[in-house]
Amino acid sequence: MQSQTQTEKKIILVGNPNVGKSVVFNTMTGSYTTVSNYPGTSVEVSRGQCEIAGEHYQVLDTPGMYSLLPITEEERVARRILLEESPHVVVHVIDARNLERMLPMTLQLIEAGLPVVLLINIMDEAERVGMHVDIALLQEKLQIPVVGGAMGRAKRGLWELRDAIRDFEVSKATFNYATDLEKDIHGISELMQGDYTLNRRSLTLMLLQRDEEIAERVKDREGDRYERVEKAVNDTIFDRRVDLHLRISLERKRICNGLLGGVITQKDGNQQTFADHVSNWTMNPWTGVPLLLIVLYLGLYQFVGGFGAGTIVDFLEGAVFEEFLNPWVIGLCETYIPWYWLNELLVGEYGLFTLGVRYAVAIILPIVGTFFVAFAVIEDSGYFPRLAMLVDRVFKKIGLNGRAVIPMVLGFGCDTMATVVTRTLESTRERIIATLLLALAIPCSAQMGVILGLLSGVPGALMAWMVSMVGVFLLVGFLAAQIVPGERPMFYMEIPPMRLPQIQNVMIKTLTRMQWYFMEIFPLFMIASVLLVAGKLSGALEWLVGMFNPVMRLLGLPNEASAAFIFGFFRRDFGAAGLYDLQTEGLLDPVQLTVAAVTLTLFVPCVAQFLVMQKERGWKTSLTIFFLVTGLAFAVGWALNKFLLMTGFLV
Numbered sequence: 001m002q003s004q005t006q007t008e009k010k011i012i013l014v015g016n017p018n019v020g021k022s023v024v025f026n027t028m029t030g031s032y033t034t035v036s037n038y039p040g041t042s043v044e045v046s047r048g049q050c051e052i053a054g055e056h057y058q059v060l061d062t063p064g065m066y067s068l069l070p071i072t073e074e075e076r077v078a079r080r081i082l083l084e085e086s087p088h089v090v091v092h093v094i095d096a097r098n099l100e101r102m103l104p105m106t107l108q109l110i111e112a113g114l115p116v117v118l119l120i121n122i123m124d125e126a127e128r129v130g131m132h133v134d135i136a137l138l139q140e141k142l143q144i145p146v147v148g149g150a151m152g153r154a155k156r157g158l159w160e161l162r163d164a165i166r167d168f169e170v171s172k173a174t175f176n177y178a179t180d181l182e183k184d185i186h187g188i189s190e191l192m193q194g195d196y197t198l199n200r201r202s203l204t205l206m207l208l209q210r211d212e213e214i215a216e217r218v219k220d221r222e223g224d225r226y227e228r229v230e231k232a233v234n235d236t237i238f239d240r241r242v243d244l245h246l247r248i249s250l251e252r253k254r255i256c257n258g259l260l261g262g263v264i265t266q267k268d269g270n271q272q273t274f275a276d277h278v279s280n281w282t283m284n285p286w287t288g289v290p291l292l293l294i295v296l297y298l299g300l301y302q303f304v305g306g307f308g309a310g311t312i313v314d315f316l317e318g319a320v321f322e323e324f325l326n327p328w329v330i331g332l333c334e335t336y337i338p339w340y341w342l343n344e345l346l347v348g349e350y351g352l353f354t355l356g357v358r359y360a361v362a363i364i365l366p367i368v369g370t371f372f373v374a375f376a377v378i379e380d381s382g383y384f385p386r387l388a389m390l391v392d393r394v395f396k397k398i399g400l401n402g403r404a405v406i407p408m409v410l411g412f413g414c415d416t417m418a419t420v421v422t423r424t425l426e427s428t429r430e431r432i433i434a435t436l437l438l439a440l441a442i443p444c445s446a447q448m449g450v451i452l453g454l455l456s457g458v459p460g461a462l463m464a465w466m467v468s469m470v471g472v473f474l475l476v477g478f479l480a481a482q483i484v485p486g487e488r489p490m491f492y493m494e495i496p497p498m499r500l501p502q503i504q505n506v507m508i509k510t511l512t513r514m515q516w517y518f519m520e521i522f523p524l525f526m527i528a529s530v531l532l533v534a535g536k537l538s539g540a541l542e543w544l545v546g547m548f549n550p551v552m553r554l555l556g557l558p559n560e561a562s563a564a565f566i567f568g569f570f571r572r573d574f575g576a577a578g579l580y581d582l583q584t585e586g587l588l589d590p591v592q593l594t595v596a597a598v599t600l601t602l603f604v605p606c607v608a609q610f611l612v613m614q615k616e617r618g619w620k621t622s623l624t625i626f627f628l629v630t631g632l633a634f635a636v637g638w639a640l641n642k643f644l645l646m647t648g649f650l651v
Contacts, residue, residue, distance in 0.1 A: 008058040009088035011165060014078060016102055017064030018385060018496040019095045020121045024151045025061035026508050027158055053166045060085065068108045069209055072426045082114060083197050089165050090114045096126035096133055100260060104252040110144060110173055113199030117145045117164045124150040125497045130267030138263045143173035152499065177251040184236045191229045194221025207233045209245045275498045282386040292387065299374040300412055308370030316362040329353050341537060350532035360525040368414045368517055375410065376509040380501035398477025399433045399484060407434055411442035416609045419616060429486025435617055436480055439605040440629045441473035451576050451597055454583065460649065461594040468598045472636060524608040551634060556641040557596055558587050568600055569607055575600050591644045599637030604630050
């Protein structure tokens with residue numbers, strides 16, 4: 001198997017975000033994919049297999065990139081794949097409606113000496129607005145295979161793309177810049193003698209644009225010769241006394257304008273479709289906010305909260321685990337295992353099976369599974385980029401930008417998964433702020449479902465809880481934006497067309513994410529079970545509950561609430577369920593119920609989320625967030641209790 005993988009030719013898909021790379025990937029590979037972090041990074045790369053004319057290929061779906069000069073971690077990974085994976089063919093996927101803006105990257109790929117096939121995707125949308133692209137003429141000018149396609153429902157262009165890959169021959173096309181720039185490029189590239197994956201001409205252009213990663217690679221390859229290369233680059237930059245980055249970009253734009261001459265024709269008089277109207281409504285604050293509430297209500301509250309966290313969880317946990325599996329497994333262990341500690345570890349109160357497996361499979365899996373379905377449907381419809389545009393102004397106040405709306409929305413399903421998704425944000429500063437807000441003020445669907453059920457009988461308490469959560473989210477975000485150092489990146493996002501999601505794509509995405517859940521998150525529940533069992537057997541758990549009693553009294557809560565907070569660290573909804581028991585036993589009045597609900601929601605992330613935080617942000621940042629969130633939760637709870645008692649609200 002290993003030798004077969006090594007001999008497979010590689011097809012690498014590259015292009016801007018939201019141009020349909022993943023749809024092309026799914027169309028070419030079918031449902032079998034593997035998703036893993038690219039070595040040495042936290043960015044996921046999808047790999048799959050396809051067969052063309054009897055030959056096996058490995059297909060790689062890279063993160064979105066705007067040029068060969070990277071800014072974000074995702075772009076660095078995409079370029080590193082091009083540098084290290086030795087592609088047989090690089091398929092550059094571009095949006096037909098944005099041909100002029102995306103073609104300069106095609107130029108970069110060609111001048112880098114990569115084996116490029118250009119796929120002009122979303123042709124159906126372009127034609128609908130009256131645009132015609134002369135594919136044959138563009139192919140003649142670029143001297144590489146060019147395929148027009150619409151890889152959505154119709155899979156238009158799929159067979160032409162497969163033919164282009166099968167018959168691919170390396171192009172020798174070159175595109176000349178201005179005479180003085182050409183002279184500089186030639187002079188520097190002649191000094192380089194090492195072996196490179198990319199063309200020396202392309203490397204020279206990136207050196208002139210101050211690309212530090214490329215400079216390090218050239219230094220490694222050239223050894224003693226690098227000093228001459230570096231001097232030539234510095235002398236050229238000094239002599240030209242202009243922004244060479246801008247100069248090279250303008251030259252590429254000039255060349256692209258020449259290439260597109262006669263290629264694109266546009267008919268006038270096209271009217272907006274219903275999808276165009278919906279697109280505009282989603283980005284207008286007056287209509288976008290009500291539409292957002294409808295999406296949250298139907299997608300999150302009804303489908304995930306009602307169907308996932310209600311119907312499916314009730315069936316799996318109540319009927320399958322509680323009535324059938326748990327009694328059977330417990331009986332087996334009690335019959336054949338004589339040791340108390342091992343019984344506790346396997347099927348005790350916090351046992352690997354009775355808590356870890358049951359919680360991961362019967363409670364969380366239905367919730368995250370239905371959330372993955374809802375998320376994939378919304379994602380495929382093209383709504384997220386529009387939501388990002390809608391909330392961008394507000395998010396900038398809290399140190400984020402519109403892109404951060406995706407992990408925030410994801411957090412309402414599972415904060416653990418959302419913490420992983422913060423890696424898609426551009427800067428470390430944004431990732432830290434988003435991780436902090438997720439840990440503090442975004443309840444997962446399991447916890448939110450229990451809290452909403454708990455407070456629904458006391459409308460005033462529900463209102464106080466919602467106001468407190470929104471207020472803390474905005475205030476802490478605003479303060480974090482002032483304190484956390486780092487750059488404030490520009491917000492730029494492609495707006496894809498709105499379209500009906502395809503069932504096949506939704507299923508593939510859902511299954512891929514559920515595979516990730518089992519590979520990365522499921523083991524964390526096992527670790528949590530082991531820790532709880534160890535705490536119970538050693539007496540540490542009981543000691544911890546006792547430690548919390550004075551804090552409960554400061555919050556105006558009974559001592560019995562301590563256990564809910566301890567368990568809330570291991571399972572967010574378990575802590576909320578503890579409050580439910582206290583309320584049904586008549587131990588909480590409306591003020592105490594509100595204070596407990598707010599404090600518990602803000603309280604430290606569950607152990608699974610904390611472990612993922614540590615993995616993504618490191619010990620220093622994750623521990624800082626842990627103690628900060630703990631302090632803030634109790635401080636807000638204490639202040640809220642004083643405020644409610646002083647004002648008489650809810651008394």
